[in-house]
Amino acid sequence: MRVLFSVSAWPGHYFPMVPLARALGAAGHEVRVLCAASQATSVQAAGLPAVPVLDGLDMVLQARLSHFWQAQAGDWPYPWLPVHPVTGQHLSRLEDFDSAAYRAEHRAAALAATARSFDAAVRFATGWRPDLVVHDRLSLEGVLAARVVSVPAVAHLWGPVGTAEEGALRLVPGDPTRSFARHGVAELGDPPFRTVIDPCPPALCPPVGAAHRLDVRYVPYAGGFGGSCPPRPRVSGRPRVCVVWGTSLTAMAGARSFVVPEILAGLTGAGLDVTVLVSAADAAALRVPPATTVFSDVALASALSGADVVVHHGGAGCVMTSVAAGVPQVAVTFAAEQAANADRVAATGAGLHVRGGDFDAGAVRAAVTDVIADLAYGRAARWLRDQNDRRPTPAGLVARLEDLAGARAPASG
CATH class of the missing domain: 3.40.50.2000 (Glycogen Phosphorylase B;)
Structure with missing residues (x-):
């Protein structure tokens, strides 16, 4: 046909x-x-x-x-x-x-x-x-x-x-x-x-x-824009956090919605191993804290392997790729559709939602540490993954x- x-x-x-x-x-x-x-x-x-x-x-x-x-x-x-x-x-x-x-x-x-x-x-x-x-x-x-x-x-x-x-x-x-x-x-x-x-x-x-x-x-598809995330040894005792931020939100909502620098500053000192996925231009402008590795042109699906939590802006691609990987999510949202995505994930128990209007780096840090500490979030994320796989x-x-x-x-x- x-x-x-x-x-x-x-x-x-x-x-x-x-x-x-x-x-x-x-x-x-x-x-x-x-x-x-x-x-x-x-x-x-x-x-x-x-x-x-x-x-x-x-x-x-x-x-x-x-x-x-x-x-x-x-x-x-x-x-x-x-x-x-x-x-x-x-x-x-x-x-x-x-x-x-x-x-x-x-x-x-x-x-x-x-x-x-x-x-x-x-x-x-x-x-x-x-x-x-x-x-x-x-x-x-x-x-x-x-x-x-x-x-x-x-x-x-x-x-x-x-x-x-x-x-x-x-x-x-x-x-x-x-x-x-x-x-x-x-x-x-x-x-x-x-x-x-x-x-x-x-x-x-x-x-x-x-x-x-x-x-x-x-089934995640990254558009041919990203390769595989290079393998990295896991740092003993440090939970792994993936922070991913695309360019579409900045184009639509403006530069002030690019809150990755504040997120990274808030996570500093929390004993975390942080992986950041951003564009090459955004990566060049970032001040990279200790225990943080930045990649550009890497597919999110490959970076989520071994992650304990992912932080993103609530876009459908990030949400659904994280669902398919079974990784709990913290969404920081600046638009109605992204907020709905985040609310619906949170309602399953597989993540938390930090609204952009109330953005505070401390709130993101608290959400990340809560998701890591409470194993129920990981169980709910894996439950969603299993539903997707079936x-x-x-x-x-x-x-x-x-x-x-x-x-x-x-x-x-």
Whole structure:
């Protein structure tokens, strides 16, 4: 069968889909990935054929705008103002960005780009004729393409936030361009997704409403950006802590959200063996305390081997990779989705959540030492790992998708 993947313009949204796309290819099926031009290199690095025809939304800009509007509404919990949505520099006052003028100037162009993206997806799908479409929950181009060619569409989650959330977590875009009507298919509807692939273990399963849930094991994929962590001898008597911080949070929330220096200062003197994973630029600017080793371009999954606790910003990739490794987590969060991820892990007993609005290096140190001292956190983390390991592998999900697409005759009784 032919399977068309449709992805939004953010690698973390589709990296969890890569193992499934590879499994489909290994099973002899044809795979194509609709993406924005900005994502073509990442898609191709995964060994997947990219079709870079979408006009992907600028996810960093969208996040910055969201943060600005939260601050305007008095719902910004941090002691600093958000960054300027366009320049990325921290604002001294909200009046320094005229959001009404920005909307008036850019709305028409944004709607035109969205319509072009929908049209490009339909053009490719009508020419290639897929049997099934798999998409992330922000790539509605996949939903439209599937409806136009009358094949099933399956949403693939990237972490513990689902398709039937409330409030700020309800990250399902609409169709302001009326592209569904233009192409003669039913309106998007609410909920828009009928089938959802969920990589979360049962204790973390997010709400998907009335959609049919397909379980799959979370398999970490780092995008080819990181090698293996070099083996290091364990220091006797020192628990090992892994601190990982990507660049996306800084891009979206500003430099003040990069709290790794404060975290490391807080952990100094606690008798810990600390491994830090940050970008090369961030590593060059760090003052490295004793008993701390810094790596760049290392995959998190390899660095978690032997770790007693991991500290991160709550991103879905960090959360789910830590779940798959069975390592308890301390999340320091600066955005609504990351906070939800952290809360849901904490609710299982596999970690603690330190909210960025209340950030204090001492609070992070206390959380880390609590997780190490209380063995229940480690047991809960291993329980989540075991739940993940019992789920169908991506290869094991292929037959279910074949049945869904009608590309494989059901087994006779």
